[in-house]
Amino acid sequence: MTAPASSLGAARERFAHWLFGQALPVWASVGCDGDKTAPALLGAQECLTLAGEPAFPGFKRVRVQARQLFVFSWAALRGWPEGAARAEGIFRFLLHARQADGGWARRLSRTGAVLDPTADLYDLAFVVFALAWYGRLEGSSGQAVQSARATLGWIVQAMSLPDGGFLNCLPDAGEDRQQNPHMHLFEAVLALYQTTGDEKDLALAHAIYALFSTRFQDAETGTLGEYFGPDWQPAAGAAGQWVEPGHHFEWVWLLHAYRGLTGVDTTRQAHALYSFARQHGVAAATGLVHDALDRHGTVIKDGFRLWVQGEALRGLLSHAPEQDAALAVTVATNLLDRYFINCPPGTWIDQLDGQGRGVADRIPTSSLYHIVTAYESLDQAVGHGATGGG
Numbered sequence: 001m002t003a004p005a006s007s008l009g010a011a012r013e014r015f016a017h018w019l020f021g022q023a024l025p026v027w028a029s030v031g032c033d034g035d036k037t038a039p040a041l042l043g044a045q046e047c048l049t050l051a052g053e054p055a056f057p058g059f060k061r062v063r064v065q066a067r068q069l070f071v072f073s074w075a076a077l078r079g080w081p082e083g084a085a086r087a088e089g090i091f092r093f094l095l096h097a098r099q100a101d102g103g104w105a106r107r108l109s110r111t112g113a114v115l116d117p118t119a120d121l122y123d124l125a126f127v128v129f130a131l132a133w134y135g136r137l138e139g140s141s142g143q144a145v146q147s148a149r150a151t152l153g154w155i156v157q158a159m160s161l162p163d164g165g166f167l168n169c170l171p172d173a174g175e176d177r178q179q180n181p182h183m184h185l186f187e188a189v190l191a192l193y194q195t196t197g198d199e200k201d202l203a204l205a206h207a208i209y210a211l212f213s214t215r216f217q218d219a220e221t222g223t224l225g226e227y228f229g230p231d232w233q234p235a236a237g238a239a240g241q242w243v244e245p246g247h248h249f250e251w252v253w254l255l256h257a258y259r260g261l262t263g264v265d266t267t268r269q270a271h272a273l274y275s276f277a278r279q280h281g282v283a284a285a286t287g288l289v290h291d292a293l294d295r296h297g298t299v300i301k302d303g304f305r306l307w308v309q310g311e312a313l314r315g316l317l318s319h320a321p322e323q324d325a326a327l328a329v330t331v332a333t334n335l336l337d338r339y340f341i342n343c344p345p346g347t348w349i350d351q352l353d354g355q356g357r358g359v360a361d362r363i364p365t366s367s368l369y370h371i372v373t374a375y376e377s378l379d380q381a382v383g384h385g386a387t388g389g390g
Contacts, residue, residue: 008213012382015375018340024075026346027068027368028082030054032089033110039043040089042111044068048363052344055362059115060108062097065090066126067369073133074372084137091134091144094127100149100204102154103170119170121181124155128169129188132195142195148192149357152204157183161230164211176227176235182208183251190257202261209258210252212251213269222272223295241294245281246308248273249289249315253377277312278327286356287330288338302354306339306367310330310374332378335371 006269027044030052043065045054069090076083096112097105099119106123107116119346131148138144138285159166161177166185168178189205215232217224223243227235234240252274255266280297283304289312309331326357339348342358349358350367 007329008332008378009382011329011336012375012378014336015332015378018336018346019371019375020080023169023368024071024080024083024346026052026344027085027365028072028325030166031068031365032086034089038089040086040093043090043093045363048347050343050361050363052347052363056077056110058110060110061123061366062094062104062106062108063123063126064364064366065094065097065108066123066130067366069094069130070126070133071368071372073130073137074100074376076137077133083246084389087134087137094130097127101158102150103158105149105170119159121155121159121166122184124151125181125184125188127151129184129191132188132192135192135195145192145196148188149201152189152192156204164207164215165232176229176239177232179212179224179226179228180247182211182216183247183254186212186258187254190254190261193261203259205262209264209266217269217273218295221276221295222269223276224273232254238294238300242292242300243276243295244292245277245289246291246305246311248277248281249308252277252315253311253318270319274315277315278320278324282312282327287327288352289331289357303359304336304352304354304356306348306350308382309335309339309369310370313374314377317350317377323382328378328381332374335374 017246031045031046032040033043043060046057046060046064047055047056069087072087072090076087093112097108098216099105099117103119104124104127105114105116106118106120109115128148128151131144132276135142135145135148143252155166159170161167165177165182168175168181186205186208189202193202215228224247225234225240226244227239229235252270255270258264259266280293283290288304289308290299291303291305291308294300313328316324316331338352338356343349347363348367350360350364353359
């Protein structure tokens, strides 16, 4: 079944109207933390209450600040008027997390004091990703790109493991190794290369792709593992069987992006991920994408996070834009009609339960990264390059 291009285009128009007309204005005002003269002086809010007001939980995660730096850098590059100023404010606030040894703290106070100096690979990946995007505003010879390169160098020097990959955190807490922060580091390195065009900035992507090929993706089932032991074998027990359709779709998009930048043929690997997630991860009745399965495709977490739907849209449009256009329209429409309603305008419901009912207790700022990247894929698929008036 193929949806007409007009259906995808209509979804894109509705999405653009909501994103540029409602969401970005909300998150540039109440979603930032500052005063009238400098609305992002204290960066971005960690989350909002269900009433759409700042929740002030007493901390700000660095990953959230980095994601919002990406969002407003992207918006500025799309011509959205307030994007550049918000990006600059968040960038200045984010610098409070930079440590003297070259790492970055994991958690700050509302005003920027370090609450948790742990170097977390997940947060570091988003720092590099955000700096790469802000570098497109600042220029590739500016502070942001220099800091992104220095951070990658620090990760390699301080967090590398002898058999490939990196520690989850430093100090090391001895937890299972995880693919997820490596995936986002892969994404960050690709973004940095797209900013600079310098082949040296792509080097780490090749190493992470090798780890994906030999460790993360199971050769027999084609599934993507989440948790691993110290030898990069699947973790013992249920953790080693846990797989997430959202990450399958996210890697599909990333593998196609990597192929486009390097010429490395990732088609077979992307297809295996896509086929599993498409067959087992999508609820037939609604088109909603499940949070978690086991390696046999059995649902083991009965719910539907917002971010999973966004990554599914990216995967669908990058891998099977014609074959699965109808499903892509359904996924985009689900976002608009299930997640972006029954909440304050410009915000979202972050979690639906197995019956499709909202169960979130807050509005997390972090979801906007997934929303923007999903919209970007939809916009590119339709063939537009609309700016802030879209």
